[in-house]
Amino acid sequence: MVDDTAPKLSLRERNRLRTRADIVRASVPLFEAQGYEGTTVDEIAFAAGVSAATFFRYFAAKEDLLFAEEEELTAALTEVVAGRENPAQTLNALADPFARYAKAVLDQDSAEMWRMTRLVMTTPTLEARSLRHRLRWERAVAQQLAKENGRKTPALAEAVTASVAVSCLVSALRFWHNGSGPHDIADLVAEAFTHAAESQVG
Amino acid sequence: MVDDTAPKLSLRERNRLRTRADIVRASVPLFEAQGYEGTTVDEIAFAAGVSAATFFRYFAAKEDLLFAEEEELTAALTEVVAGRENPAQTLNALADPFARYAKAVLDQDSAEMWRMTRLVMTTPTLEARSLRHRLRWERAVAQQLAKENGRKTPALAEAVTASVAVSCLVSALRFWHNGSGPHDIADLVAEAFTHAAESQVG
Numbered sequence: 001m002v003d004d005t006a007p008k009l010s011l012r013e014r015n016r017l018r019t020r021a022d023i024v025r026a027s028v029p030l031f032e033a034q035g036y037e038g039t040t041v042d043e044i045a046f047a048a049g050v051s052a053a054t055f056f057r058y059f060a061a062k063e064d065l066l067f068a069e070e071e072e073l074t075a076a077l078t079e080v081v082a083g084r085e086n087p088a089q090t091l092n093a094l095a096d097p098f099a100r101y102a103k104a105v106l107d108q109d110s111a112e113m114w115r116m117t118r119l120v121m122t123t124p125t126l127e128a129r130s131l132r133h134r135l136r137w138e139r140a141v142a143q144q145l146a147k148e149n150g151r152k153t154p155a156l157a158e159a160v161t162a163s164v165a166v167s168c169l170v171s172a173l174r175f176w177h178n179g180s181g182p183h184d185i186a187d188l189v190a191e192a193f194t195h196a197a198e199s200q201v202g
Numbered sequence: 203m204v205d206d207t208a209p210k211l212s213l214r215e216r217n218r219l220r221t222r223a224d225i226v227r228a229s230v231p232l233f234e235a236q237g238y239e240g241t242t243v244d245e246i247a248f249a250a251g252v253s254a255a256t257f258f259r260y261f262a263a264k265e266d267l268l269f270a271e272e273e274e275l276t277a278a279l280t281e282v283v284a285g286r287e288n289p290a291q292t293l294n295a296l297a298d299p300f301a302r303y304a305k306a307v308l309d310q311d312s313a314e315m316w317r318m319t320r321l322v323m324t325t326p327t328l329e330a331r332s333l334r335h336r337l338r339w340e341r342a343v344a345q346q347l348a349k350e351n352g353r354k355t356p357a358l359a360e361a362v363t364a365s366v367a368v369s370c371l372v373s374a375l376r377f378w379h380n381g382s383g384p385h386d387i388a389d390l391v392a393e394a395f396t397h398a399a400e401s402q403v404g
Contacts, residue, residue, distance in 0.1 A: 127337070128331075128333065131330065131333035134333075156377050156393060156397060160394050163373050167366050167368075175358050192362050195362040195363065196362050
């Protein structure tokens with residue numbers, strides 16, 4: 001999501017973001033080789049060329065590495081939904097923003113994001129955290145739909161629509177990581193929405 | 203789910219089930235008054251008239267009290283889905299078994315189950331466990347749909363249908379506990395499925 005109107009970042013801020021990304025990038029092959037549990041913060045810091053103290057200036061805990069952008073990701077989904085072309089609160093209207101969201105967030109650096117998604121989805125101790133992320137998405141989208149209807153708290157219809165849309169996204173993500181390697185996540189999300197629509201017939 | 207063909211339980215087994223139910227029942231008002239975190243196993247055992255040692259013969263941990271029947275509940279949902287009247291793999295065909303399941307499981311002793319559901323849904327530390335239950339439901343239903351299609355692993359279409367159906371159930375449960383008191387859970391589940399169907403139009 002490139003924003004040309006964004007203020008230029010200071011050198012300091014750019015360095016900060018680069019260090020942060022370096023740490024995340026260094027962790028992925030370690031997790032894959034030794035398992036999430038079997039990898040220590042010290043090993044990750046060493047691989048990233050920083051001290052453990054520096055690591056903890058960027059991440060409160062090892063777990064945060066794989067959920068580094070949780071809030072930003074949730075805000076981004078709300079934003080894409082809010083700006084959708086078709087203002088209807090239907091799966092048809094949500095399929096496109098959800099697919100675009102998945103593409104923007106996951107496909108930029110596809111191989112790496114695919115590996116991180118797979119790590120999260122195959123590490124049982126991370127399952128709870130990953131499910132909380134799903135719940136965040138659901139709440140944020142339901143809140144957005146409620147807001148569009150001038151309501152503060154989502155009604156059942158809004159909650160169901162949000163939950164169904166997020167189910168499509170999550171099912172697509174699961175299949176994305178189950179496949180033998182990165183393939184187009186936007187296509188999978190679109191396919192999931194189509195299946196959801198087809199599950200109505202009959 | 204009354205089953206007239208079930209073998210009669212021995213006195214010993216009936217006593218066991220009664221003690222187990224007594225412990226669960228004793229825990230609910232304590233959790234409500236003092237919070238889940240603020241209530242100890244000793245207090246629950248005392249209120250139920252058993253020793254802490256007896257408590258641990260029935261439950262491995264305090265958390266298990268509120269998820270006492272997780273496996274049985276998942277098996278029951280699969281069974282109701284497998285025995286549905288309309289064999290189609292559509293939301294229409296799943297709405298009825300899901301509503302009947304909710305009614306059978308939650309409405310028997312509605313006030314108490316409502317209180318337990320509310321406890322689970324309002325205690326942040328229990329959220330993760332509650333989400334794992336949702337995932338179990340999804341996997342079990344997807345597995346059942348795959349099986350019906352002669353497949354060992356669910357395809358995306360089956361996974362999406364299961365996930366959407368469970369989303370309807372979970373959304374209904376959330377609204378059930380948000381309401382001012384117990385109301386008909388089967389109606390709410392049916393309503394959620396209707397909303398999911400309507401979210402297609404447009």
